[in-house]
């Protein structure tokens with residue numbers, strides 16, 4: 124059987140219309156634009172309208188990605204949605220998006236790895252496509268974190284926002300060379316001992332409530348900068364490529380300081396960093412595809428470029444995906 128590789132055909136994004144600036148937040152809690160920008164780089168975030176759900180954001184990002192890829196919804200036979208804020212406990216957000224797009228073939232399911240969700244979803248879809256079982260995947264990261272934020276907690280409410288991003292992947296024959304387009308390697312990790320540092324204090328089985336996000340910010344910061352670089356090093360080791368070979372580093376958009384310190388630790392030049400966190404805050408699983416969509420639309424990421432995705436999230440979970448665009 125010929126070797127297969129998952130090639131990126133297009134990306135897309137959607138941000139809700141309503142924005143919430145730092146100054147507006149400072150009217151609700153004891154904070155300031157200066158504090159938020161200095162500690163996180165975030166200037167504003169987008170907030171879903173009343174009744175606007177995660178699947179609605181995901182559907183819009185999916186339509187944008189389909190148009191960008193020049194692919195019809197009927198050509199998709201695998202949908203993987205990364206989210207921690209599903210519309211309902213069940214059915215999955217993926218099946219809601221599948222129905223909204225009018226897709227009746229193939230399979231659709233959700234995946235939950237919090238802020239690492241999109242990288243986990245790319246790694247999962249890529250394995251399906253590479254096995255030959257499916258042909259074309261729609262991979263989505265979509266979140267409405269505004270619904271699980273404690274808006275009276277200034278240590279968390281300034282950080283997060285709503286949004287969605289999507290990617291279309293297609294299985295194509297490959298000779299296995301590093302200069303050929305497609306996902307070259309993925310590396311995922313998790314360590315459940317860290318639950319208390321970043322979690323939601325509700326859930327259907329434990330409390331029968333949705334709950335609110337709780338975080339030990341300093342501990343998360345330390346882990347994100349200290350530990351997470353190992354999966355990026357694993358991607359370099361698996362391929363023999365180096366930070367110098369990279370065209371773009373697209374990390375989880377949680378905090379500008381984490382992004383810059385991670386790149387510095389890895390020896391990745393600052394001009395190779397794609398950062399959009401100032402535009403939308405931390406949108407969890409949506410953050411990496413939102414950044415990809417911006418950098419693809421503005422012409423920075425081009426076909427043939429070497430792009431490193433990296434993310435870390437609650438669990439903890441963390442992962443990397445190295446892609447020849």
Ligand code: ACO
Nearest residue numbers: 153154158162238277278281340341343344377378435436
């Ligand atoms: N506005 C003003 N002051 C604040 C705010 C706020 N929004 N939040 C906290 N403070 C105060 C604190 O109360 C504290 O005051 P004190 O010294 O009087 O006690 C002071 O600011 C310093 O607080 P620290 O928590 O020490 O601030 P720190 O420099 O660690 O920055 C931050 C906090 C931005 C949350 C940082 O720890 C961080 O970025 N952590 C990573 C968290 C993250 O990105 N999580 C995203 C989810 S996880 C993920 O995506 C990987």
